[in-house]
Amino acid sequence: MKTLYVVRHAKSSWEDPNQPDFERGLNKRGKRDVPRMAKRLKEKNFHPDLILTSPAKRAFSTAKKMAEILLFPKEKIKTDRILYHADEETILSVVQTINDKHDTILVLGHNPGLTEFVNALAESDVFIDNVPTCGVVAFSMPVDSWKEVNWKSGKLLFYDYPKAAE
Numbered sequence: 001m002k003t004l005y006v007v008r009h010a011k012s013s014w015e016d017p018n019q020p021d022f023e024r025g026l027n028k029r030g031k032r033d034v035p036r037m038a039k040r041l042k043e044k045n046f047h048p049d050l051i052l053t054s055p056a057k058r059a060f061s062t063a064k065k066m067a068e069i070l071l072f073p074k075e076k077i078k079t080d081r082i083l084y085h086a087d088e089e090t091i092l093s094v095v096q097t098i099n100d101k102h103d104t105i106l107v108l109g110h111n112p113g114l115t116e117f118v119n120a121l122a123e124s125d126v127f128i129d130n131v132p133t134c135g136v137v138a139f140s141m142p143v144d145s146w147k148e149v150n151w152k153s154g155k156l157l158f159y160d161y162p163k164a165a166e
Helices: 028-043 057-070 088-096 113-121
Strands: 002-008 050-053 104-109 136-141 155-160
Touching (some): 028 057, 028 136, 050 057, 088 113, 113 136
Parallel strands (some): 002 104, 050 104
Antiparallel strands (some): 002 136, 136 155
């Protein structure tokens, strides 16, 4: 059994319209939401074996702050450029290449591919219109190897996002 947590980066800043998309950091709301969501994960006794993120500044910043609160060593966060604005097929291919020594992983990325990925991964009756910024979708995967993960194979454990508890 494997467990997959899929997280969309926190709200990013559009303060500088000339800044390249890849370099956009978090805005005030994003910086507030990351610790809130990480604490909710901690309350669920979440202990990742691996955090894998897009290297875009807003995604990597989200991953680092979550790691800090979850007591996951920041230097062990892995980045993969292919996750930057990846579509659902690309995200699946990344998940399928994860080393099987990791049973519980967190994959952090961007929309629209992230929302499309969770909907394609989830068992038949699950549909999430849009994973909002800093949203978390968790699945239990009835597999022994990440290579076996495929569409419609994820059992939804929970879906949470910053405004869900407001």
